[in-house]
Amino acid sequence: MLRFLDRDLLEASLAQAERDVANAKHYVARQQMVVAGLKLCGHDTSRATQFLRQFEELQAAYVADRDLLRKELGLMAAPVTNPC
Numbered sequence: 001m002l003r004f005l006d007r008d009l010l011e012a013s014l015a016q017a018e019r020d021v022a023n024a025k026h027y028v029a030r031q032q033m034v035v036a037g038l039k040l041c042g043h044d045t046s047r048a049t050q051f052l053r054q055f056e057e058l059q060a061a062y063v064a065d066r067d068l069l070r071k072e073l074g075l076m077a078a079p080v081t082n083p084c
Contacts, residue, residue, distance in 0.1 A: 010073050017066035024059035031055050 031052040038045045 007073070007076055010069055010076070014066065014069040014073060017062065017069055020062040021059070021066050024055065024062050027055045028052065028059055 031048065035045050035048045035052055038048055
């Protein structure tokens with residue numbers, strides 16, 4: 001029974017991680033447009049670029065978490081072999 005609860009929790013966590021990755025992708029794209037717009041108008045982009053880097057780092061962390069959850073779920077799906 002515990003294995004099913006663990007799997008349910010991992011699947012719920014993976015669903016949230018997928019949403020986090022999608023949101024982070026949106027934020028990165030939006031911030032890239034902000035930087036480009038500022039640059040086009042001749043404004044200082046240093047602060048906007050700093051935010052962009054932070055969004056990119058956050059996105060990378062979300063992707064790593066998501067990938068770890070996918071791997072864990074894959075391991076749980078693997079058949080248990082009898083060592084005897």
